[in-house]
Amino acid sequence: MACHKIFLAISLMLVVSMVNAVDFSVFDNTGNSPGGRRFRDEIGSVSYGEQSLRSATDFTWRLFQQTNHSDRRDVKMITLFMENGRTPVGLIEGIADYVRLKAGYVASHWVGAGGGDRWDQGYDVTARFLDYCNDLRNGFVAELNKKMRNGYSDGYFVDLIGKDVNQLWREYKAKYGQ
Known part of the structure; x- marks a missing residue:
């Protein structure tokens, strides 16, 4: 019986974490431009960008003391678009x-x-x-x-x-x- 309670508790935690999960995505639309090459050479890849978004989000939640999912706004996705903006x-x-x-x-x-x-x-x-x-x-x-x-x-x-x-x-x- 205790095994069922533990399984139920773990299942509920997984469901709650999935409901409040945030998807992160990065779209690199810079092609082979100088800025695009610089981003990939100095900053890294799209996967590193997604990792950075996740880290920044986690940092923000900690900074604003939003350690519980109920403290946070329900955000499904955070997306970063890399563009060739040449405006000063x-x-x-x-x-x-x-x-x-x-x-x-x-x-x-x-x-x-x-x-x-x-x-x-x-x-x-x-x-x-x-x-x-x-x-x-x-x-x-x-x-x-x-x-x-x-x-x-x-x-x-x-x-x-x-x-x-x-x-x-x-x-x-x-x-x-x-």
């Missing part, structure tokens, strides 16, 4: 901070207009540069954002304003005496 990260961060700038949520530590070393430095620097570009052409940032849905090209600045991004950066810096 600083531009993406800059667009986010541009929204903050326009909403009036400028942090006290932000550089002033004209500050920074590169237009794609990111965050406050790029936000201020984008604001300058938007002053040259109203709606510039919205149009740039639309164009970036399928990738990125420095040529978007020429398309939208008629000037190379590096020329715009030089003019921006000169305007503010930098």
